Amino acid sequence: MEANKKAIPTYRKTVFLDSNYIIFLSLFLKLCATVGHKPADSSILTNETLAKCGVSKSKLEIGRLEDGKKLFDYLTGEIQQGSEIVTSRFCELEFLHLLLERQAHENLLNAGVPFRLRSRRNGFLYLTSLEPSDYAKAAGEYQQLKDTLSEHNMQMKILEETADYEHQIIETTKIVIGSIIMEAPDAFVYAAAVVAEADELLTTDDTLRSIANGLRNPGDDDWKLIASGFVQRLKEQNISAGEPNRVPFTLPLGKKL
Numbered sequence: 001m002e003a004n005k006k007a008i009p010t011y012r013k014t015v016f017l018d019s020n021y022i023i024f025l026s027l028f029l030k031l032c033a034t035v036g037h038k039p040a041d042s043s044i045l046t047n048e049t050l051a052k053c054g055v056s057k058s059k060l061e062i063g064r065l066e067d068g069k070k071l072f073d074y075l076t077g078e079i080q081q082g083s084e085i086v087t088s089r090f091c092e093l094e095f096l097h098l099l100l101e102r103q104a105h106e107n108l109l110n111a112g113v114p115f116r117l118r119s120r121r122n123g124f125l126y127l128t129s130l131e132p133s134d135y136a137k138a139a140g141e142y143q144q145l146k147d148t149l150s151e152h153n154m155q156m157k158i159l160e161e162t163a164d165y166e167h168q169i170i171e172t173t174k175i176v177i178g179s180i181i182m183e184a185p186d187a188f189v190y191a192a193a194v195v196a197e198a199d200e201l202l203t204t205d206d207t208l209r210s211i212a213n214g215l216r217n218p219g220d221d222d223w224k225l226i227a228s229g230f231v232q233r234l235k236e237q238n239i240s241a242g243e244p245n246r247v248p249f250t251l252p253l254g255k256k257l
Contacts, residue, residue: 013083016193018203019094028068070257088192089160099138104129179230193252201252212254
């Protein structure tokens with residue numbers, strides 16, 4: 001390339017993480033730290049490896065750990081190709097809430113509170129079950145996740161922290177809810193992925209994934225009507241212009257690894 005010619009910006013793929021994948025990734029990395037194995041170890045979740053480390057996991061938990069492992073391996077490949085990993089502040093808060101919810105149940109269980117009372121999650125007993133140290137512990141666990149990702153050259157960006165996107169996400173959420181019936185949390189997450197101009201929305205939520213793909217590639221007349229109206233309202237909001245160094249704007253692909 002001649003020295004006097006400007007370099008053409010390289011397209012950078014954006015991968016958006018939903019709350020559930022962040023949770024499963026955290027569980028997996030926490031297990032790696034417990035057993036002293038590197039996350040890239042292909043045998044880390046085998047019965048032989050776990051047994052040698054004195055770790056026992058239920059079938060349900062193994063399934064979640066496998067999701068975390070798949071995500072780690074996938075993100076490793078994406079980072080090597082220069083992709084950007086993004087999520088939303090809502091997903092961040094949902095992850096922190098899960099940590100606190102888990103600690104609250106543990107505190108109540110250790111205090112001998114029966115299941116029928118523990119399951120009343122909005123009861124006064126549940127709401128007051130946490131100590132100040134529990135909140136600090138949850139914040140520390142979240143920081144540990146970010147630190148571990150950094151050690152593997154992964155940076156999970158919070159969309160709202162990179163620019164003033166809050167208003168745009170809220171307005172896009174209104175368009176989502178005004179176009180198709182979705183629960184507010186899912187609508188917010190999907191709107192954030194749209195605002196981020198994500199190529200992929202990684203989620204294990206079947207409903208969210210099917211809606212994302214129905215809007216991206218409408219297969220029948222009903223979906224085409226919904227999708228065309230949705231995209232038109234995005235254009236009116238000026239969300240679909242696309243950044244100069246990106247391919248023309250398309251809706252994110254819902255994907256489970």
